[in-house]
Amino acid sequence: MVTVRVLDKDGNIKRRAPGWFGRLFRVPGRPMLYHHHNIVTREGDALIADALLVSPTKTKVSSSAGFIQVGTGWTGNSVKTNVRCNTPTGSMKALDSGYPALKAAWGNTGDTTITYRASFAAGALNANGINEACLLNGNATASNCLAYAQITPVVNVTISDTLQVLWEITILGQ
Template sequence: MVTVQVLDRDGNIKRRAPSWFGRLFRVPGRPMLYHHHNIVTREGDALIADALLVTPTKTKVSSSAGFIQVGTGWTGNSVKTNVRCNTPTGAMKALDSGYPALKAAWGNTGDTTLVYRASFAAGSLNVNGINEACLLNGNAGGSNCLAYAQITPVVNVTVSDTLQVQWEITILGQ
């Protein structure tokens, strides 16, 4: 799962503008908090296999080499083979401090889920129509894409907003 939230300058989750019906009855707009399914890409499958080798050859998506990229070019075509966002916007963001992390302690439900999170601070994005994201093992041209996701509905971020993208990958052993 990928969770995307837009935070205002005070760190609160922003709300979409209410519909005309909502304005009429003074109902606030929906929170800008979205949950999306993602896919481990073909490169991601290979990264996981490589990580299980005695001597891995690829860089892991780690606290020092993990990045999240967002974009506006979701097409729905060849999602499994995507290696980047189709139309990237802004700079890639390094993972937040403390990530990746297990969702739960060893031996508990959630101990097979890795959590990655990056925060695009206020001022780093000013874009409408963010509809895709990818999780990478670096920010160079040769970096590999572990996972890719569609973001729907699209997310609009102003210069005063913070965009936070949290990625969860559950290892199912299938």
């Protein structure tokens, strides 16, 4: 799962503008908090297999080499083979301190889920129509894409907003 949150300058989750019905009855707009399915890409499958080797050859998506990229070019075509966002916007963002991390302590429900989070601070993005994201093992052109996701509905971020992307990958052993 990928969770996307848009935060205002005070760190609160922003709300979409209410529709005419909401304005009429003074109902606040929906929170800008979205949950989306993601896919481990073909490249990501290979990264996981490589990480299980005694001497891996590829860089892991780690606290020092993990990046999240967002974009506006979701097409729905060849999602499993995507290696980047189709139409990137802004710069890639390094993972936040403390990530990646297990969702739960070893031996507890959730210990097979690894989480990654990046926060695009206010001033980092000013974009409408963000509808895709990818998780990478670096910020160079040769970096590999572990996972890719569609973001729907699209997210609009102003220069004063913070966009936070939390990625969860559950190892199912299938």
